[in-house]
Amino acid sequence: xxxxxxxxxxxxxxxxxxxxxxxxxxxxxxxxxxxxxxxxxxxxxxxxxxxxxxxxxxxxxxxxxxxxxxxxxxxxxxxxxxxxxxxxxxxxxxxxxxxxxxxxxxxxxxxxxxxxxxxxxxxxxxxxxxxxxxxxxxxxxxxxxxxxxxxxxxxxxxxxxxxxxxxxxxxxxxxxxxxxxxxxxxxxxxxxxxxxxxxxxxxxxxxxxxxxxxxxxxxxxxxxxxxxxxxxxxxxxxxxxxxxxxxxxxxxxxxxxxxxxxxxxxxxxxxxxxxxxxxxxxxxxxxxxxxxxxxxxxxxxxxxxxxxxxxxxxxxxxxxxxxxxxxxxxxxxxxxxxxxxxxxxxxxxxxxxxxxxxxxxxxxxxxxxxxxxxxxxxxxxxxxxxxxxxxxxxxxxxxxxxxxxxxxxxxxxxxxxxxxxxxxxxxxxxxxxxxxxxxxxxxxxxxxxxxxxxx
Numbered sequence: 001x002x003x004x005x006x007x008x009x010x011x012x013x014x015x016x017x018x019x020x021x022x023x024x025x026x027x028x029x030x031x032x033x034x035x036x037x038x039x040x041x042x043x044x045x046x047x048x049x050x051x052x053x054x055x056x057x058x059x060x061x062x063x064x065x066x067x068x069x070x071x072x073x074x075x076x077x078x079x080x081x082x083x084x085x086x087x088x089x090x091x092x093x094x095x096x097x098x099x100x101x102x103x104x105x106x107x108x109x110x111x112x113x114x115x116x117x118x119x120x121x122x123x124x125x126x127x128x129x130x131x132x133x134x135x136x137x138x139x140x141x142x143x144x145x146x147x148x149x150x151x152x153x154x155x156x157x158x159x160x161x162x163x164x165x166x167x168x169x170x171x172x173x174x175x176x177x178x179x180x181x182x183x184x185x186x187x188x189x190x191x192x193x194x195x196x197x198x199x200x201x202x203x204x205x206x207x208x209x210x211x212x213x214x215x216x217x218x219x220x221x222x223x224x225x226x227x228x229x230x231x232x233x234x235x236x237x238x239x240x241x242x243x244x245x246x247x248x249x250x251x252x253x254x255x256x257x258x259x260x261x262x263x264x265x266x267x268x269x270x271x272x273x274x275x276x277x278x279x280x281x282x283x284x285x286x287x288x289x290x291x292x293x294x295x296x297x298x299x300x301x302x303x304x305x306x307x308x309x310x311x312x313x314x315x316x317x318x319x320x321x322x323x324x325x326x327x328x329x330x331x332x333x334x335x336x337x338x339x340x341x342x343x344x345x346x347x348x349x350x351x352x353x354x355x356x357x358x359x360x361x362x363x364x365x366x367x368x369x370x371x372x373x374x375x376x377x378x379x380x381x382x383x384x385x386x387x388x389x390x391x392x393x394x395x396x397x398x399x400x401x402x403x404x405x406x407x408x409x410x411x412x413x414x415x416x417x418x419x420x421x422x423x424x425x426x427x428x429x430x431x432x433x434x435x436x437x438x439x440x441x442x443x444x445x446x447x448x449x450x451x452x453x454x455x
Contacts, residue, residue: 001031004381004418005047007040008054010388011399015060015360016376019353021400025058029381032193032417037375053385056412057399059356060375061119061382062328063363066228066266066287066316069123069137070094070102072109073439074321083234083296087164090321095166097129103140104438109326110144111430113317114421116327117411119382120363120372121146122316124228124266126153126203127169134183138196145421145429147194147382149367150187151201151228152180156212163207173212177219184223192371193380193417199226204233205249206240213256217263226262226368229253232275233267234298250275259284264366266316267292268306269299276309285312285366288358290334291325292318303358304339304350314363329411332359333404352404381418384411 005028012025014037026040028047036043074093078086097105106123113121125137134150141148154176157163163170171179180200188198200220202208208216208229220227232238232249241252250271253259261283268286271279279286288303303313315335317326332355339350364373372382386408388399396402414422421428 002049002418003047004029005043005045005050006053006058007043007050008052009040009058009385010053010055011057012037012375013057013059013353013356013400014376015357015374027058027375027381027383029418032381032419034375034377034379034381037377051413053413055389056385056387057403058375058383058385059117059400059403060360060373061384061414061416062117062332062359063120063314063367063373064113064118064316064328065122065264065314065363065366066289066318067109067113067121067123067326068125068319068321069106069109069121070097070125070127071319071321072105072112072326073101074319075324077321081296083298084164084236086296086322091164091166091169094127095129095169097127097132099130099132099136102132103136104435106137106140107144108435108439109320110141110146111427111435112326113328114144114146114414114427115410115425116329117384117414118328119146119384119414119416119421120149120367122149122151122199122228122367124151124153124201126151126155126201127165128154128171128179129169134187134198138187141196143429144427145416145419147196147372147416149197149199149226150183151199152183153201153203154180154212155203155207156209157207165207173209173215176212177215180216181219181223184225188223188225190224195417197225197367199228201228204230204237205252206237210256213253213258217257217260220262221260226264227258227260228264228266229258230267231265232270233293234296235270238270248272248275250278254278254282262368264312264314266318267298267301269293269301271301271306273309276306276311280310283312285314287314287316287363287366288335289316289318289323290338291331292322295322295324300338302339302342303335304342304345312362312365313358314366315359316363327409328359329403329408332356333407335359336404352401355404356400382416384414384422387412
C-alpha cells in the first residue's frame with residue numbers, strides 16, 4: 001500500500017473533534033487514509049512519497065453540497081433579472097445543450113472547484129436534454145478526480161402546466177423514477193471512502209407534482225440513498241405553497257414525505273421558527289448558497305440562527321448561472337461575512353473557523369459522510385494547502401483566519417484520497433488551453449443559435 005508523508009506544515013487545522021491546530025505539523029497517509037496526525041518530528045520520516053509543505057497552511061478539503069454543473073457556461077447571463085424571469089430566460093439556452101457541451105461544462109466547473117480547495121461536489125442535475133445520461137456526467141467527473149455525488153433530478157411540470165421548463169425538458173413521472181433508479185443501481189457506491197454516490201433530486205416544489213415528490217422520496221428510502229431538492233428559496237415560493245396547499249414550503253415538503261434524516265434542502269432562505277423546528281425534528285439539513293441567493297434577489301439565509309436552533313447547515317456554490325463562479329473558498333468567506341450582518345447580531349461574531357466548519361463538517365453531515373470533512377486518523381486524506389507567502393496573505397497574524405478573511409482565490413496544492421489533484425495552483429490532469437478553445441467554439445455556436453431564435 002503506497003504511503004504519503006506531508007511534513008513541516010506551518011499550520012494545520014484538523015477540524016477533528018478537538019478542533020486541533022498544530023504548528024510544524026505532519027500527516028502520514030497510507031493507501032489514501034490518514035494514519036497519523038502530529039508534529040512532524042513525531043511521525044515516520046520515510047514514505048513512498050514525501051512532500052515538504054514548509055510555509056504552508058493545510059485545511060480539510062471543502063465539500064460543495066449543492067451545484068448545477070450544466071450551468072457552468074452560463075456566467076454573467078440575465079444579470080438583472082429576478083428569480084422567475086431569470087429562470088424562464090435561461091431555458092432556451094439549456095434546450096440547446098448536448099452531451100459533449102454538458103461534459104465540457106462539468107469539466108470546467110469541477111476544475112474551478114478543485115482549484116478553490118473543494119474535494120467533493122454534489123451536483124443536482126435536473127435536466128437531461130438531447131440524450132444526456134448519468135454516464136456522461138460520471139465519466140467527466142472521474143477524469144477530474146474529485147469525489148462526485150450525482151443528484152439524479154427531474155421535473156414533470158412544464159410551461160403548459162404552469163412550470164418554468166419547455167415541454168421537451170420535462171419528464172413523465174414513470175420515466176423520471178425509472179431513470180433515477182437506473183442511475184442509482186449503476187453508479188451508487190455506499191462504501192466508506194466512496195468516490196461516487198447518487199441521490200434522488202427532484203427540482204422543486206413548483207416544478208414537480210406532489211405525487212412525484214412522494215414517490216421519489218419513497219424511492220430514496222427504498223434504495224437507501226439521499227434526497228435533495230430546492231426549497232424555501234424565494235418569497236414567491238412561500239406565496240405559491242400557501243395558496244396551493246395552505247402550508248409553508250417546508251410544511252408542504254414534509255407532508256409529501258420529503259424531509260427525513262437523509263434529506264437536505266438547497267437554499268432555505270425563508271424559514272420560520274416552526275419550519276426550523278420541523279427540520280430539526282426530521283433531521284433534514286440546509287445547504288447555504290449565499291452568492292446565488294443574492295444574485296437572484298432571493299435574500300440570504302440567517303445560518304447562525306439556524307445553527308443555534310440545531311439545524312444542520314452546509315455550504316454550496318449553486319450553478320454558475322446564479323453565482324457566476326464556483327469557488328468554494330470565497331463562498332465560505334461570503335457566508336461568514338453575511339452571518340455577521342443579521343439584525344441584532346452581537347459579538348462574538350460568526351468566525352472564520354465557524355465558516356470553515358460549515359464548509360467541511362457541515363457539508364459532510366448533509367451528505368451523511370463521516371469519512372471526509374476533517375483531518376484525523378481513519379478519515380480519507382482529502383485536504384489542501386495554501387502558501388502563506390502569497391501577497392494576499394502577507395501580514396496575516398492568524399493563518400487559519402486568513403484563509404477565510406483575506407480573499408484567497410486559489411489553493412496551491414490539493415489531494416483527494418491521498419492522490420494529488422492540484423499542484424502548484426494547476427490541475428494535475430488538466431489541459432486548460434484545450435478547454436478554453438472548446439468553450440470558445442461552443443459559445444460562438446450557441447450565441448448564433450439563440451440569435452436566430454430571437455431569444
